[in-house]
Amino acid sequence: MRQSQLFTRTKRDFPKEEESKNAQLLIRGGFVCKEMAGVYSYLPLGLRIIRKIENIIRREMNETLGATEILMPALHPIEKYKKTKRENIDVLFHTESNTGGHFVLGQSHEEVVVPLVSNFVSSYRDLPLGVYQIQTKFRNEFRAKSGILRGKEFLMKDLYSFHTDEEDFDRYYKKAQIAYRNIFNEIGIGDKTYLTFASGGTFSKYSHEFQTVTDAGEDIIYLCSKCGVAINEEIIDEQKECPLCGLTKDKLEKIKSIEVANIFPLKTRFSDAFNLKYKNKKGEACPIIMGCYGIGVSRLMGAVVESLSDKNGMVWPESIAPFKVHIIPIDDNSVSEKIYTDLNKQMEVLYDDRDKGAGEKLKDADLIGIPYRIVVSPKTLENGCVEVKRRDKEQAELIKIEKIKSYVK
RNA sequence: CGGAGAGUAGUGUAACGGCAGCACGAGUCCUUUGGGAGGAUUUAGUUCGGGUUCAAAUCCCGGCUCUCCGACCA
Numbered sequence: 419m420r421q422s423q424l425f426t427r428t429k430r431d432f433p434k435e436e437e438s439k440n441a442q443l444l445i446r447g448g449f450v451c452k453e454m455a456g457v458y459s460y461l462p463l464g465l466r467i468i469r470k471i472e473n474i475i476r477r478e479m480n481e482t483l484g485a486t487e488i489l490m491p492a493l494h495p496i497e498k499y500k501k502t503k504r505e506n507i508d509v510l511f512h513t514e515s516n517t518g519g520h521f522v523l524g525q526s527h528e529e530v531v532v533p534l535v536s537n538f539v540s541s542y543r544d545l546p547l548g549v550y551q552i553q554t555k556f557r558n559e560f561r562a563k564s565g566i567l568r569g570k571e572f573l574m575k576d577l578y579s580f581h582t583d584e585e586d587f588d589r590y591y592k593k594a595q596i597a598y599r600n601i602f603n604e605i606g607i608g609d610k611t612y613l614t615f616a617s618g619g620t621f622s623k624y625s626h627e628f629q630t631v632t633d634a635g636e637d638i639i640y641l642c643s644k645c646g647v648a649i650n651e652e653i654i655d656e657q658k659e660c661p662l663c664g665l666t667k668d669k670l671e672k673i674k675s676i677e678v679a680n681i682f683p684l685k686t687r688f689s690d691a692f693n694l695k696y697k698n699k700k701g702e703a704c705p706i707i708m709g710c711y712g713i714g715v716s717r718l719m720g721a722v723v724e725s726l727s728d729k730n731g732m733v734w735p736e737s738i739a740p741f742k743v744h745i746i747p748i749d750d751n752s753v754s755e756k757i758y759t760d761l762n763k764q765m766e767v768l769y770d771d772r773d774k775g776a777g778e779k780l781k782d783a784d785l786i787g788i789p790y791r792i793v794v795s796p797k798t799l800e801n802g803c804v805e806v807k808r809r810d811k812e813q814a815e816l817i818k819i820e821k822i823k824s825y826v827k
Numbered sequence: 828c829g830g831a832g833a834g835u836a837g838u839g840u841a842a843c844g845g846c847a848g849c850a851c852g853a854g855u856c857c858u859u860u861g862g863g864a865g866g867a868u869u870u871a872g873u874u875c876g877g878g879u880u881c882a883a884a885u886c887c888c889g890g891c892u893c894u895c896c897g898a899c900c901a
């Protein structure tokens with residue numbers, strides 16, 4: 419894509435009061451635009467990243483977990499929340515129709531998915547079942563904060579699984595952990611993201627989170643470096659040692675982190691509320707065991723910014739970068755044009771064809787953080803070369819034009 | 828929701844109760860082109876509602892919004 423046609427541009431400055439690193443970089447780089455606290459527009463660069471994260475998640479949901487994508491409504495009738503006794507939870511946004519109907523905006527979808535599934539599941543033959551969606555969630559946070567890390571409106575992947583018994587659920591729950599692990603590895607924060615034992619809230623005794631270590635996080639975890647798992651501070655009083663190796667609390671590392679995902683056993687909390695049952699081989703009605711599995715998609719993008727950036731800007735991992743290659747022509751507009759046209763057939767290329775000074779283009783390239791930067795200038799062309807620099811490396815290399823493709827492949 | 832701070836142009840800042848100004852940015856044109864270059868020119872503002880006053884960006888009251896700390900957080 420030609421950068422001259424990209425909607426959005428970088429900013430040299432940003433509001434002084436915006437302290438959060440992800441907000442600063444994402445706004446300056448033109449990835450997002452703030453509408454109000456906790457509510458953002460995603461601009462082309464940011465949206466591309468979101469889409470890539472989504473697709474990595476989709477692949478794992480589909481292939482590792484055998485789940486199916488659906489899309490549920492964001493507008494929910496309050497009546498269903500009365501059935502689950504959640505009509506008064508304070509994160510719900512309430513609204514009404516012009517004929518007096520009372521609705522809420524979806525902050526999670528148990529109340530929708532369970533009645534939905536009950537239309538189609540009646541036999542043990544229909545189970546197990548996993549359905550998920552990627553959708554905007556609405557939560558009436560008292561205090562939105564930290565850029566896109568904690569919004570009133572945000573993108574979330576939520577998966578719900580349905581099982582005949584606890585054993586089947588446990589197998590699925592374990593597989594979900596593997597799928598999540600794959601996702602964080604691929605997105606580039608696997609080494610900083612830990613499976614974390616956490617409170618089960620009102621639904622169940624325990625749950626598991628995936629916590630990415632960063633100073634921008636709101637949570638505190640106790641990390642067992644030996645096992646690579648952690649315990650959320652909220653349960654450290656009851657769980658005083660690593661559940662895997664028994665290392666005691668004083669040996670665990672206390673550290674700040676951001677919760678990027680949370681998986682829950684729901685037992686029959688919601689299936690009971692809506693009388694969702696299946697018939698076993700004998701034709702007897704049995705309760706359905708459920709689990710739910712969330713990933714904050716937009717929050718994940720924020721967590722990547724917090725983890726993978728330097729003083730000059732973003733350093734996107736190739737797996738989710740908005741483009742793979744950024745071509746920067748300096749005092750040249752014919753050779754670079756050709757290189758762009760050629761490369762663009764095979765990979766995602768951003769071509770800085772703007773009429774700007776070299777310094778400005780280079781600063782912008784650092785800020786936007788595309789993995790490969792190719793500078794084409796009279797200096798490099800003297801030897802039939804371009805300069806290729808990886809955003810995460812200090813050194814640049816001169817590469818013959820005909821060898822670019824094999825270098826950045 | 829409790830606490831603290833703050834609202835003047837896109838950003839950052841000035842203006843004793845008395846003409847809203849400056850810089851940067853952004854737009855246009857020209858020059859420039861290896862780390863945010865130079866010149867010319869244009870653009871845009873007192874958060875909202877009350878009150879005090881001859882006169883309010885400025886003082887008083889209230890709302891709203893933003894940032895930070897805390898609480899909350901399927």
